[in-house]
Amino acid sequence: MIDGVKQQKWWGWGEEGKAYHHEDKPKFAPFVKKMVGVDITAPVAPVPPFSSLDVPASRLSDALRADLESVLGAGFVQTDDETRVVHGFGKGVRDLLRVRSGRLSRLPDVVVYPGTQQEVERLVDAVVAADGVLIPFGGGSNIVAALEAKPDEHRQVVSVNLGRMNKVLEIDEVSGLAHIEAGVFGPDMEDQLRARGWTMGHHPDSFVWSTLGGWIATRSSGMQSDKYGDIADICRGLTMVMPGRVLTLRPLPSTSSGPSVREMVLGSEGRLGIITSAWVNVHRIPEVRELQAYFFPTYEDGLKACQEIVESDAAVMMARVSDAIETQYIMANGKKSSRLGSLSSKAIQKIMLQKGWDLEKIAMSFVGFEGSPTHVRYEKGLVSKIVRRHGGMGVGKGPGSLYDQKKYDTPYIRDFMLDRGLVADVSETSTPWAYAEQIHTNTVAAFQRAMDEIGVRGVVFCHLSHSYHSGACQYFTFAIADSSPDAEKTYDHAKRVIQQSFMDNHGTVSHHHGVGEEHSPWMDQDISPAGVFIQQALFDGVDPGRNLNPGKIIHEGAPGISTNSTEA
Structure with a gap:
C-alpha cells in the first residue's frame, strides 16, 4: 500500500474491520427468512486468509519495470500479490464470487501510482511503447467488470491508480467552477471544497470508495442529482492523457463545436485514455438541508407524485420512492425502537389502516430540500400538497435523518449476504415516464418467473432514484438464496x-453504473447496431493497438453469451 492512498479489502467492500451487523436490527432476520428462507443468524465460515490464494506470478518484464521506475520511482511501482489482487477486480457479484473462491484469472502485472500529470503522460507512452495494456483504477468500486484484463491477455497489464492525484487545484469563485485532480475520493474532495464554503453535490452510493475520474469514466449519478445534475452535467471540462497526446477541454458552459468530444470521454471507461483532472460545477453550501419522509398507499402513487414534483416549481434536491418490498426492507433495517419511537410507529400505522391502506403495499419516500429557510419552507409546502393529492402522508424528518446518516453503509450488506449464501446485486435503468410503471411491474415479474423456472428462492425490489423532465431512473436490488457451486450460474x-x-420495456442498459463487460451484450439493442459501430470506430481510431482497457463497452464474449431475449 502507498501512504495516503486508500485501498479496499481484497475480498469485499470497503475497509477491513467494518461490516454490516444485524444484531441491533430485530426485524431484519425475520424479513430475510420470510423473503428467501435463509436464517442469517446461523454461524458462518470465516473468509479464507489471503495466504490461501494461489496468486499467479507477475509477468512484468525487467525492461518495463525499469522504465516505470525511472518515471515514478521504485516505491510507486508495486508488484506484491495483495495489491495486484485488489486492483484486478471491481466489486461486482461476479468479482466477489471469483476472488473469494480463489479464481483469480488475469491479474495486473504491476500497479503504478503516478503523482503528476507529467508522470501519467510518460508512463502511458512507456506502456504503449512496450505494447502493454493500461487499465485506469479509481476507488475499485466498479460493479460492471470494467477493471479486469481479458482472461487470455498475453501482454503486460498495468493498473494505473491515481490515488496520489487527489487535490482541489483551483476554485473559480466567480464562475462557480473547480479544477480537481481525478484521483480524489468523494469525502476528501468534499472536505477540501467545504473548507472554502463550496460543494459539488455529487453523492453516489459508492461516494466513500469512488473517485472523480471514476465518476466521469462511468457517467455516474448521485443521490442529489435532481438538483445538482449527473456527472455529465457537472463536468464542464477535463484533461485526459492519450498515447502521444493530451486532450484538454476548457470549462465552457456550452459549445457548438461539432460532435461533443466531452461527451465522448464521459462514460468511456478508460478506452480513450486516462482522465487526470476535471473542471466541475460547484455551489455554495446551502443554509438549510433537510430530508422529509412520506408514505404512499402504493408504489404507483409514489411514482406519479415524483413525476408531479419534477414538473412543479419545487426544485428539490432528491425525490426517491421505494416499492412495497423495499419499504419493508428499509423498515426491517431499523434499529430497536425506543418506547417513544414504537408508539409513534404504531400511531402512523393506525392512521394508515384508518385510510384503508394495505400495509403490505405501502411505499416509503424521501424528498430532499436545500436552500434558504424561506425557499425550503416554500418547496416543502408545494411537495406536501402534491403528496396529499396522490393519497400520501408526511411523517417528518426523523426517518430522513437516519437515512442520511447510513446511506453509504449499504454496500457492506452484500458481503454479509454472500457470507450466508445469498447472492445480492443491483441493476438500474431509466425510462420515459410513460413506461415507469410498466418496467417495474414487468421486471419484477420476469425475475420471479426466472427463479421459479430454476427452483431457487429470490426476491427483487426497487426504488425510483433520479428524476428528469421526461422520465426517471429505477434502481432494482435482487437477492438469490444459492450457496451451491452453481451460484454464479x-x-x-x-x-x-x-x-x-x-x-423489452423501453429502458436503457444502465443509468449510471456503466457498461464494462457485464452490460455490453445488450448494447446493440440499447443504441442500435449502428450506434455500436460508431463506438467501435471511435475506439479503433484512438487506440488501434488496443492498449487502453480493451474489451469494455463493446461486447466480445463472456459474461454475456448472446443478446437473444432471456438467453442473452
Whole structure:
C-alpha cells in the first residue's frame, strides 16, 4: 500500500474491520427468512486468509519495470500479490464470487501510482511503447467488470491508480467552477471544497470508495442529482492523457463545436485514455438541508407524485420512492425502537389502516430540500400538497435523518449476504415516464418467473432514484438464496433476465453504473447496431493497438453469451 492512498479489502467492500451487523436490527432476520428462507443468524465460515490464494506470478518484464521506475520511482511501482489482487477486480457479484473462491484469472502485472500529470503522460507512452495494456483504477468500486484484463491477455497489464492525484487545484469563485485532480475520493474532495464554503453535490452510493475520474469514466449519478445534475452535467471540462497526446477541454458552459468530444470521454471507461483532472460545477453550501419522509398507499402513487414534483416549481434536491418490498426492507433495517419511537410507529400505522391502506403495499419516500429557510419552507409546502393529492402522508424528518446518516453503509450488506449464501446485486435503468410503471411491474415479474423456472428462492425490489423532465431512473436490488457451486450460474440467469426486461420495456442498459463487460451484450439493442459501430470506430481510431482497457463497452464474449431475449 502507498501512504495516503486508500485501498479496499481484497475480498469485499470497503475497509477491513467494518461490516454490516444485524444484531441491533430485530426485524431484519425475520424479513430475510420470510423473503428467501435463509436464517442469517446461523454461524458462518470465516473468509479464507489471503495466504490461501494461489496468486499467479507477475509477468512484468525487467525492461518495463525499469522504465516505470525511472518515471515514478521504485516505491510507486508495486508488484506484491495483495495489491495486484485488489486492483484486478471491481466489486461486482461476479468479482466477489471469483476472488473469494480463489479464481483469480488475469491479474495486473504491476500497479503504478503516478503523482503528476507529467508522470501519467510518460508512463502511458512507456506502456504503449512496450505494447502493454493500461487499465485506469479509481476507488475499485466498479460493479460492471470494467477493471479486469481479458482472461487470455498475453501482454503486460498495468493498473494505473491515481490515488496520489487527489487535490482541489483551483476554485473559480466567480464562475462557480473547480479544477480537481481525478484521483480524489468523494469525502476528501468534499472536505477540501467545504473548507472554502463550496460543494459539488455529487453523492453516489459508492461516494466513500469512488473517485472523480471514476465518476466521469462511468457517467455516474448521485443521490442529489435532481438538483445538482449527473456527472455529465457537472463536468464542464477535463484533461485526459492519450498515447502521444493530451486532450484538454476548457470549462465552457456550452459549445457548438461539432460532435461533443466531452461527451465522448464521459462514460468511456478508460478506452480513450486516462482522465487526470476535471473542471466541475460547484455551489455554495446551502443554509438549510433537510430530508422529509412520506408514505404512499402504493408504489404507483409514489411514482406519479415524483413525476408531479419534477414538473412543479419545487426544485428539490432528491425525490426517491421505494416499492412495497423495499419499504419493508428499509423498515426491517431499523434499529430497536425506543418506547417513544414504537408508539409513534404504531400511531402512523393506525392512521394508515384508518385510510384503508394495505400495509403490505405501502411505499416509503424521501424528498430532499436545500436552500434558504424561506425557499425550503416554500418547496416543502408545494411537495406536501402534491403528496396529499396522490393519497400520501408526511411523517417528518426523523426517518430522513437516519437515512442520511447510513446511506453509504449499504454496500457492506452484500458481503454479509454472500457470507450466508445469498447472492445480492443491483441493476438500474431509466425510462420515459410513460413506461415507469410498466418496467417495474414487468421486471419484477420476469425475475420471479426466472427463479421459479430454476427452483431457487429470490426476491427483487426497487426504488425510483433520479428524476428528469421526461422520465426517471429505477434502481432494482435482487437477492438469490444459492450457496451451491452453481451460484454464479444462478446469478447469471437472474441478471440476464433483468437486463433483457429493461430492453423489452423501453429502458436503457444502465443509468449510471456503466457498461464494462457485464452490460455490453445488450448494447446493440440499447443504441442500435449502428450506434455500436460508431463506438467501435471511435475506439479503433484512438487506440488501434488496443492498449487502453480493451474489451469494455463493446461486447466480445463472456459474461454475456448472446443478446437473444432471456438467453442473452
